[in-house]
Amino acid sequence: MSALLVKALAALVAMAAVAELAAAKNYTIQWSVSGNYGDWSSNNAVSVGDTVVFTYGPPHTVNELPSEADYKACSFDNSASSDQSGNTAVTFDKAGTRYFACAAGSHCSQGQKVAITAAAPGASPAPKPKENSAAASMAGATGLAVKLALGLGVGGAVLAAF
Numbered sequence: 279m280s281a282l283l284v285k286a287l288a289a290l291v292a293m294a295a296v297a298e299l300a301a302a303k304n305y306t307i308q309w310s311v312s313g314n315y316g317d318w319s320s321n322n323a324v325s326v327g328d329t330v331v332f333t334y335g336p337p338h339t340v341n342e343l344p345s346e347a348d349y350k351a352c353s354f355d356n357s358a359s360s361d362q363s364g365n366t367a368v369t370f371d372k373a374g375t376r377y378f379a380c381a382a383g384s385h386c387s388q389g390q391k392v393a394i395t396a397a398a399p400g401a402s403p404a405p406k407p408k409e410n411s412a413a414a415s416m417a418g419a420t421g422l423a424v425k426l427a428l429g430l431g432v433g434g435a436v437l438a439a440f
């Protein structure tokens with residue numbers, strides 16, 4: 279492989295990494311007893327690197343519960359964290375499901391709880407129309423660039439693109 283090609287591939291990978299960071303999204307949840315968050319995750323395609331911000335006032339809290347069992351039972355005994363600042367930001371640094379609920383009164387059993395599943399990077403479903411289309415198309419281009427950069431057999435195509 280020529281030195282020029284190696285440099286071109288390195289540049290592509292670096293650009294892709296920057297674009298991936300820029301594509302991290304923020305979601306806001308208006309955190310209330312009547313929120314009905316049952317299907318929140320199916321309507322909000324959270325991926326690793328994204329942040330979810332809960333906004334609320336007293337007496338609400340955002341407690342992270344360690345397991346689905348605690349979540350279903352509205353059991354706060356093992357809470358991994360608790361916040362009542364009114365503005366709780368949670369960044370998903372790995373794929374999987376995390377559980378959040380309000381510890382005030384019986385709010386949790388009234389439905390003030392949400393399970394949020396973060397998809398692995400690159401595994402997120404197609405962006406929904408309401409999302410920033412520029413960011414979405416950039417993410418698509420990034421995916422293509424990574425595929426090109428990783429596919430050594432298409433080195434000629436990469437060079438042609440420059």
Ligand SMILES: [Cu+2]
Pocket residue numbers: 310311337338339380381382385386390
């Ligand atoms: Cu509450």
